Amino acid sequence: MKVFSKNLKRALVFATCITGGAAAHAALISGEIMYYDTAEPVTDVSVAIVGGGGVGGESDKSGFYDGAGSAGATVTIEPGKSGGWDEAVTALDAAYVLQAVVGMKEIGTFESLACDVTGDGSVSALDAAHILRFAIGSLVRFEAAEACDSDWLFVPLASSGENQTVADPSLSSGSCQPGGIGYHPLTGDAPSQDFAAILIGDCSGSWGVDEDPIPTNTPTATVVEASPTATSTDTPTQTNTPTATVIEATPTATSTDTPTPTQTGTPTRTGTPTRTDTPTRTETPTHTATRTRTATRTKTFTRTFTPTRTVTHTRTPTATRTPSYTPSNTRTRTSTRTKTPSYTPTITRTPTNTRTRTFTRTMTWTKTPTITRTPTPTATASPTSTPSCPGGLDWQLSPPVSISNQAFGNLWLTDTVTTDDGWGIFWLRDDPGFSSVARLYYAHVKTDGEVSDGPMLIASIPKIQWRNRYYMAAWHEDHFGVLTAEQSSMYYHTVTKAGAVSARRKVGPKLLYSSIWDSEADGDIESYEDGFVAVVEGDCVGHSCSYGFKLSPTGAETAFVNLVDFDLTHQFYPRVAHDGQGNAILSVKDIKIATGGVMTKYWEPTGQMRPHIKVVPSKEYNWDEFPDLAYNGSHYAAVWTENAIRQHGSNWQIRFATFDRLSTSGSVIADKVLHGPDDKSNHRWTTRVHASGNDWVVHYAKRLSDGSNQAVFDLVDTAGEKRATITPFSLTADSLGSSPHSLPGFERTIGVVRGDNNAMDTQVTFYFLDAPTCD
Numbered sequence: 001m002k003v004f005s006k007n008l009k010r011a012l013v014f015a016t017c018i019t020g021g022a023a024a025h026a027a028l029i030s031g032e033i034m035y036y037d038t039a040e041p042v043t044d045v046s047v048a049i050v051g052g053g054g055v056g057g058e059s060d061k062s063g064f065y066d067g068a069g070s071a072g073a074t075v076t077i078e079p080g081k082s083g084g085w086d087e088a089v090t091a092l093d094a095a096y097v098l099q100a101v102v103g104m105k106e107i108g109t110f111e112s113l114a115c116d117v118t119g120d121g122s123v124s125a126l127d128a129a130h131i132l133r134f135a136i137g138s139l140v141r142f143e144a145a146e147a148c149d150s151d152w153l154f155v156p157l158a159s160s161g162e163n164q165t166v167a168d169p170s171l172s173s174g175s176c177q178p179g180g181i182g183y184h185p186l187t188g189d190a191p192s193q194d195f196a197a198i199l200i201g202d203c204s205g206s207w208g209v210d211e212d213p214i215p216t217n218t219p220t221a222t223v224v225e226a227s228p229t230a231t232s233t234d235t236p237t238q239t240n241t242p243t244a245t246v247i248e249a250t251p252t253a254t255s256t257d258t259p260t261p262t263q264t265g266t267p268t269r270t271g272t273p274t275r276t277d278t279p280t281r282t283e284t285p286t287h288t289a290t291r292t293r294t295a296t297r298t299k300t301f302t303r304t305f306t307p308t309r310t311v312t313h314t315r316t317p318t319a320t321r322t323p324s325y326t327p328s329n330t331r332t333r334t335s336t337r338t339k340t341p342s343y344t345p346t347i348t349r350t351p352t353n354t355r356t357r358t359f360t361r362t363m364t365w366t367k368t369p370t371i372t373r374t375p376t377p378t379a380t381a382s383p384t385s386t387p388s389c390p391g392g393l394d395w396q397l398s399p400p401v402s403i404s405n406q407a408f409g410n411l412w413l414t415d416t417v418t419t420d421d422g423w424g425i426f427w428l429r430d431d432p433g434f435s436s437v438a439r440l441y442y443a444h445v446k447t448d449g450e451v452s453d454g455p456m457l458i459a460s461i462p463k464i465q466w467r468n469r470y471y472m473a474a475w476h477e478d479h480f481g482v483l484t485a486e487q488s489s490m491y492y493h494t495v496t497k498a499g500a501v502s503a504r505r506k507v508g509p510k511l512l513y514s515s516i517w518d519s520e521a522d523g524d525i526e527s528y529e530d531g532f533v534a535v536v537e538g539d540c541v542g543h544s545c546s547y548g549f550k551l552s553p554t555g556a557e558t559a560f561v562n563l564v565d566f567d568l569t570h571q572f573y574p575r576v577a578h579d580g581q582g583n584a585i586l587s588v589k590d591i592k593i594a595t596g597g598v599m600t601k602y603w604e605p606t607g608q609m610r611p612h613i614k615v616v617p618s619k620e621y622n623w624d625e626f627p628d629l630a631y632n633g634s635h636y637a638a639v640w641t642e643n644a645i646r647q648h649g650s651n652w653q654i655r656f657a658t659f660d661r662l663s664t665s666g667s668v669i670a671d672k673v674l675h676g677p678d679d680k681s682n683h684r685w686t687t688r689v690h691a692s693g694n695d696w697v698v699h700y701a702k703r704l705s706d707g708s709n710q711a712v713f714d715l716v717d718t719a720g721e722k723r724a725t726i727t728p729f730s731l732t733a734d735s736l737g738s739s740p741h742s743l744p745g746f747e748r749t750i751g752v753v754r755g756d757n758n759a760m761d762t763q764v765t766f767y768f769l770d771a772p773t774c775d
Contacts, residue, residue: 034063037202044084047065049067117130118130397728407760407761419497466515467485479495479496494555514542520537533576537574575628624640625642643677695715711728
């Protein structure tokens with residue numbers, strides 16, 4: 001647990017003195033401060049609690065801070081930090097500014113704040129000149145930092161509270177409005193008052209990153225600072241290193257500085273942080289014949305940090321960094337600047353030195369499997385069939401397991417990812433007052449229905465217009481690989497089962513980032529023996545096409561290919577399925593009627609990409625969307641949404657196909673319409689297909705006559721015939737995900753997660769969907 005600082009004790013005493021009452025009049029204020037681009041914790045941030053006798057604090061190694069103010073008083077939370085550049089501001093940041101100025105790079109709100117070092121409210125070549133001066137030491141502090149009296153800016157990402165107001169930081173004409181959170185008045189404890197930290201000058205977001213990205217197509221610029229106006233001349237050149245000549249002069253005097261920053265660092269940092277959690281658990285379970293469990297758990301954690309760090313720096317005149325990375329069988333990682341914060345957010349906070357979480361779950365399902373774990377589950381080419389039952393099949397969801405319930409906001413795109421002993425659950429949420437970021441949450445539920453980790457916030461992702469898909473996740477051996485789509489770039493993150501986030505790095509293609517075109521960055525990621533294989537919509541010179549790339553278990557890119565831009569038309573919604581050898585990749589096609597349809601390619605282990613093949617050879621153009629793909633040890637199945645005349649107002653249907661896909665050929669097995677024609681459901685991200693023995697489980701949303709949406713689960717055989725159907729609940733959000741398990745005893749169990757948006761809250765619930773049995 002977080003041990004609250006001495007400031008809180010002083011605040012309690014002070015609040016008692018000024019109110020003449022009990023210490024209960026002091027309200028606790030706490031939160032976490034993470035870097036805007038790397039999600040690394042930012043330490044030594046001074047957080048002022050202004051007004052009402054407030055007492056502030058400083059952020060610790062995990063980014064956590066605490067403070068206090070008087071309940072009933074008007075208070076403002078204002079972070080600030082001086083120094084701590086950590087060599088993050090370099091000539092590369094000047095290159096980013098120049099690329100933005102000439103239109104070669106689009107930057108978001110956070111990057112704009114970081115790049116505007118002059119504090120005039122805009123990003124220009126003048127900012128690049130000042131960054132270069134700072135990088136070579138001829139400028140000791142940026143004008144924006146002087147105006148803000150802080151070398152950092154802080155964007156509020158706080159949980160909402162009563163009487164709360166938030167102010168984002170802004171710069172204009174040398175003046176600074178710092179970011180802050182206000183309460184008018186403060187009515188009680190205010191936990192989760194989080195901030196995203198931005199280092200002024202770090203346009204590339206490299207603070208806390210293991211290695212510097214390599215700039216491409218960087219213009220060479222001559223920047224002139226003059227009185228009364230600044231003039232810039234940009235000459236774009238294909239070069240990886242910006243060379244800038246900076247002239248500061250009056251109209252009659254000229255001086256030339258040619259900076260050649262030379263840093264060759266071969267830093268080898270061996271970090272062996274040891275965190276010891278000493279939990280005390282008190283558990284009072286009650287078991288009945290219907291397996292009703294009521295548990296009251298009190299967890300008290302004392303975290304001890306014992307970092308051991310060996311740093312060796314050798315610097316010679318170049319601008320290159322060479323990271324040294326040595327994995328070992330004990331998973332001790334030796335890398336440049338590797339920080340692995342591990343923290344668990346707390347649901348209930350009281351003004352004491354402990355955090356207590358109390359919850360009650362009641363489950364009445366009766367599944368009691370015998371679990372035998374094998375290190376490598378063996379796939380079979382002849383999966384088990386669902387029995388033929390004269391009296392029909394019994395098929396239903398288990399009672400729900402509550403995962404999360406948060407006040408107000410908007411939730412979408414839930415998904416489950418199968419782990420070694422359960423399911424990781426992910427969902428996106430607009431928290432109240434923070435429409436500029438998509439917040440990614442995570443929890444883990446075990447195969448017995450226990451929520452073992454979370455729920456917790458693991459990432460805040462800048463939102464852009466025309467994008468609803470911001471993440472993809474897969475499990476590999478002992479961690480998740482999570483991809484986040486952030487404006488025009490995609491990033492890989494390692495996420496442990498406990499929710500610790502690390503190893504952020506840029507991967508994949510440039511993403512489509514447009515104010516007028518669909519910028520979904522949709523895709524898929526799958527684990528395979530060597531790491532991860534991923535596919536994503538990327539930018540093909542102003543339109544969408546699909547790319548594939550392979551990653552090592554730690555996120556290093558090992559292969560990259562332009563998959564399906566094979567006749568210069570759009571390719572949407574790529575999906576991938578690994579068959580134990582290579583990877584089948586499916587996508588849907590737009591624009592050209594003669595060549596449209598649902599396509600597959602095969603990416604061989606050798607790296608060769610085979611020609612595309614239509615899933616349904618005779619299928620001519622339909623407007624196809626939102627597919628999914630699965631493999632059952634023998635062949636593939638796909639499901640997608642389509643209509644015939646490419647109009648939103650016309651009827652839509654759900655189509656299913658099974659097919660062989662060898663490296664050089666393919667043949668359709670079945671082709672069926674599962675549902676429709678019908679009005680198109682506005683819940684677009686709910687279509688899934690999974691292997692279930694010789695059968696397939698398909699789920700999707702159908703639109704009812706009253707405009708509501710219903711979840712549909714179909715059990716379909718390989719010939720496309722429905723064996724069973726259930727419609728267990730309505731859908732109030734574009735939020736229904738699932739994944740099957742491979743653990744012995746659970747091979748045909750599917751974990752289903754559903755998200756709901758109600759007038760007063762958002763809810764995430766989990767269900768088990770077992771294989772059907774005979775009635």
